[in-house]
Structures are given as structure tokens and as C-alpha cells.
Amino acid sequence: MSVVFDKESTRVAFGNALVRMAEEDDTIMYVAADTLKSVGGTQIKQKYPNRALNIGIAEQNMALMGAGMAASGAKVFVATYATFASMRICEQIRTFICYPNLDVKIVAGLSGLSGGQEGVTHQGIEDVGVLRSIPNLVIVEPADAASTEVITEAITKHKGPVYMRIGRNASPTVFDDTYKFEIGKANSLIDKGNDAAIFTTGAAVRRALDAEKILAAEGYGVKVIEMPCIKPLDEEAVIAAAKATGLVFTTEDHNIIGGLGSAVSEVLSEKYPARVERIGIRDQFTESADHEELLDKYCLLPRDIADCVIAGIKNK
Known part of the structure; x- marks a missing residue:
């Protein structure tokens, strides 16, 4: 059974969509925990260097910085791997992002088995289960590059916390630019x-x-x-x-x-x-x-x- 793969991974597609949205909205900020390149931040860092921060391996600080910037009026994307985005910063997501219902989007790379050879520490197979019980949090998962771009644009326009799972490598093509997405709809x-x-x-x-x-x-x-x-x-x-x-x-x-x-x-x-x-x-x-x-x-x-x-x- 032949499978056609996207030219871009979901993480690159996310980065492309984020830059487009940043061109339209100067309140958009991006914060990464030593994952700027690996979770879609390269494009926004190149075009808007002052709006993309890489704070090192300090995920809890990343989440709190995102919450603080959102409380000050910014629309913030924080980005790390799914295992860390769900477990290492779970308390920060719950208490400092979702409880005040702040406009922070958590972008989780290496979701599922896409971490591959990096093993159990980087294979995010529990993240949705960890976070699904937290009130106010929307959880989305694109299937390919085209749907990632559409969903990124949709969650950017949504006011409130969102958790988005993305993968590592180019994924099999499923959709095209006619893809439709609405929060809460199949x-x-x-x-x-x-x-x-x-x-x-x-x-x-x-x-x-x-x-x-x-x-x-x-x-x-x-x-x-x-x-x-x-x-x-x-x-x-x-x-x-x-x-x-x-x-x-x-x-x-x-x-x-x-x-x-x-x-x-x-x-x-x-x-x-x-x-x-x-x-x-x-x-x-x-x-x-x-x-x-x-x-x-x-x-x-x-x-x-x-x-x-x-x-x-x-x-x-």
C-alpha cells in the first residue's frame, strides 16, 4: 500500500502557520524550553527575534513566563516535548494557566511514538490522559501538515488555554488546504x-x-x-x-x-x-x-x- 508523505513535518507546519498569524497579531509570543528548533520555533525566531524566547531546559519557568505574559495581554505559545509539556509542567498548566483561563497555547512535540529511538523519556503516550481532566483546557491533535496549519490558525483565534500534540518527522499526507476544523467537532x-x-x-x-x-x-x-x-x-x-x-x-x-x-x-x-x-x-x-x-x-x-x-x- 503506497503512502505519500508531506514535504513538511507537523512541527514545521506549525511554525509556518505561527509566523503568518504573528504577522497579523503583534501580541503573539513564543517561548521554548531548549526546543526552539525541534518544536517549530525557527521561523518566528528568524522573522521576529524579540518575540521568540529560548529559556533553556526549564519547562516550569517556561509555563510561568507564558502565564505572566498572557496575564499582561500577550497571546503566548509555549513549546516543549509532550512528556514534559504534560507531566513536568502539569501543576503550572492547571493552576497558573487553566485556572485563570489565560490565553496560553501549549505545543507538545514528539507526541505519541514519534520520539522513536529516544525512548520512554521522550515518547509522549500518557499526555492526554494526564491533562484531560483539567477544566478550561482544549486538547487538539492534527493528522498531518495541512491540518496542523489550519488548526494552529484556529487555536490562535481561540481565547483560552489549548494543548496541541504534534510529531517529529514528515507525516503521511491525509488532507489538503481545503481541510476544515472547528473546536469540539468531528x-x-x-x-x-x-x-x-x-x-x-x-x-x-x-x-x-x-x-x-x-x-x-x-x-x-x-x-x-x-x-x-x-x-x-x-x-x-x-x-x-x-x-x-x-x-x-x-x-x-x-x-x-x-x-x-x-x-x-x-x-x-x-x-x-x-x-x-x-x-x-x-x-x-x-x-x-x-x-x-x-x-x-x-x-x-x-x-x-x-x-x-x-x-x-x-x-x-
Whole structure:
């Protein structure tokens, strides 16, 4: 199955969009914790050097600086790796950014397994679970470069805290410049039948679409629904898919505990009980390897997703 990759990574796409927004809004600031190059800050530093700060490996200070600048009227992007953006600065996000509902965007690089060979310290597979319970925080995850640019522009215009997951290397192309995004809304990508519904987000979107091709070739008709916004979740889309199919799958580049799968399960347990199967990292620490090798090891490739869906359909 051939896959076309973006010319740019999601982190570069974020940086491109940020510069465009900074041209229009002189209140935009960028603060990085020794991650200026690796989390999309190169472009804004080159064009607006006084509006991009690299403060070194001091993530808690970074978050507090962002909160202080936002309290003074700035629109601030703070950027580091997902493991640090969720766990090392969790208290600062909760108490000093989200509690006062400040206009700070937390950009989390190396999300999911994109950290690859850097290992467990840099593989952000728990971050959504850590942060999803914090009030006022919007959580988004683009699937590719095109959607990253659109989502970056949207969250820049949103007044309030946002956490955005992005990856490391060029991602498989999913969307183009016609991509639409709205906070709290799902995107229906494929609707070829009611055998099952697959909800997906971020880097897992391309794999879910490829899994659907396998399923279609084997005679199964499913729905594939992108959830670029994990919080707030599009509950109406979740309930509608469950009513139509009676069988819901989630696939994500995250631990199955606390992420998209948990969010979907919570909605359905309260509002329309239906069977849910979560595809992701199964509550374990991951190893160091190339990204594709990790996807294979943890059964997250398109064939793995398709096999899981087929098994579920056969047991409906």
C-alpha cells in the first residue's frame, strides 16, 4: 500500500502557520524550553527575534513566563516535548494557566511514538490522559501538515488555554488546504456502511484510513471519523455512530487509558451504551526503536487495526 508523505513535518507546519498569524497579531509570543528548533520555533525566531524566547531546559519557568505574559495581554505559545509539556509542567498548566483561563497555547512535540529511538523519556503516550481532566483546557491533535496549519490558525483565534500534540518527522499526507476544523467537532472521512465505526485522531488517522481500504477489500463497510479535538469531544458524533453501528473502535498514538478511547467510552457509558474497543498502547512502557518498528511491535499498523475490527464485527 503506497503512502505519500508531506514535504513538511507537523512541527514545521506549525511554525509556518505561527509566523503568518504573528504577522497579523503583534501580541503573539513564543517561548521554548531548549526546543526552539525541534518544536517549530525557527521561523518566528528568524522573522521576529524579540518575540521568540529560548529559556533553556526549564519547562516550569517556561509555563510561568507564558502565564505572566498572557496575564499582561500577550497571546503566548509555549513549546516543549509532550512528556514534559504534560507531566513536568502539569501543576503550572492547571493552576497558573487553566485556572485563570489565560490565553496560553501549549505545543507538545514528539507526541505519541514519534520520539522513536529516544525512548520512554521522550515518547509522549500518557499526555492526554494526564491533562484531560483539567477544566478550561482544549486538547487538539492534527493528522498531518495541512491540518496542523489550519488548526494552529484556529487555536490562535481561540481565547483560552489549548494543548496541541504534534510529531517529529514528515507525516503521511491525509488532507489538503481545503481541510476544515472547528473546536469540539468531528470530521466524517468515510461512511461506507454500518459494520463498525472507527474514531481516530492525529498520527493514527492515516493508518485508520488505510485499514478501511483493507476492510473494504474484504467486504466490510465501516465509518471512519476523525476527532481532531479530543476535548471538548463531539459527543453527538460519537452517539450517532454508535446508534448506526452498535460497534465502535478508537485508534490513537497514545495509551488506551485516558486518551481518545477513554473519552469515547465515557460518553457512550453515560448516554448510549455500546461496545467500544480501544486500539493503542496497552498500558505499558514502550521501547526504543524507529517509529515504524514501534507501530509494528505494538500492533498499530493498518493490518492490525483491520484485523481487530474484523474480529469485533464477527462477534457482534
